[in-house]
Each structure stands twice: as structure tokens, then as C-alpha cells.
């Protein structure tokens with residue numbers, strides 16, 4: 001499964017794009033570990049590593065949305081919350097039942113879907129709104 005950041009996913013705000021690239025790297029690391037059937041401890045720590053970054057990244061985007069009075073702040077934030085909740089669900093499954101082939105495929109699909117759809121649609125819309133604004 002290909003999880004490479006591509007310029008078609010660029011949002012146009014450097015900080016956000018760099019964070020998205022980092023997200024892809026962390027997702028890739030997790031998927032690689034799942035593919036190689038690494039132990040629960042190692043995968044667990046990669047899940048935590050990615051999860052922490054997801055939360056930080058969402059906070060950054062939400063900060064921009066508030067700062068620049070983004071009209072769809074509520075909707076976008078809700079998507080973030082849903083993603084965090086779903087991620088928590090994945091983490092629980094991992095910790096309680098462990099990973100089997102079906103779970104791995106489900107998690108991969110979910111992550112790729114997030115990356116492509118949330119970034120490709122919602123974050124791009126945000127980027128368009130932020131274009132030309134003075135971002136520090």
C-alpha cells in the first residue's frame with residue numbers, strides 16, 4: 001500500500017504541509033511494522049508515536065482556524081474529533097485483541113482514507129482559505 005505524500009496533497013501552508021509529510025512518515029513506519037508483523041510492544045509504541053503527533057497537528061490547524069476566523073471551523077474540528085476517536089478505537093483493539101490480518105487491513109484502510117480524504121479535501125479547503133493570510 002502506497003502511503004507517500006504527493007504534491008497533489010499540498011495545502012499551500014508550509015507548516016501544515018510539513019506536518020502532513022511527517023504524518024505520512026509516521027503512518028508509513030507503523031504500516032511497515034505491521035507488515036513485518038512486529039511485536040505488540042513495538043507496534044504499540046508506533047501507534048502512540050503517531051497518535052501524539054496527530055493530536056499536536058490537529059491543534060495547530062485548529063489554532064489557525066480560530067486565528068483567522070475560518071467559517072467551517074466547527075465542521076473541520078468535528079472531523080478531527082472523529083478521527084481521534086476512531087484512532088483511540090484502533091489502539092484499544094490493538095491492546096486488547098492484538099493484530100490479526102483482518103485488523104491490519106482495516107487499520108491500513110482507515111489511515112489511508114484519513115490521509116487522502118481529510119488532507120485532500122478538508123485541509124485543502126482550509127489551505128485555500130488561509131492563502132494570502134499572514135501566517136507565522
Ligand SMILES: [Fe+2]
Nearest residue numbers: 061118122123
Ligand atoms: Fe485537518
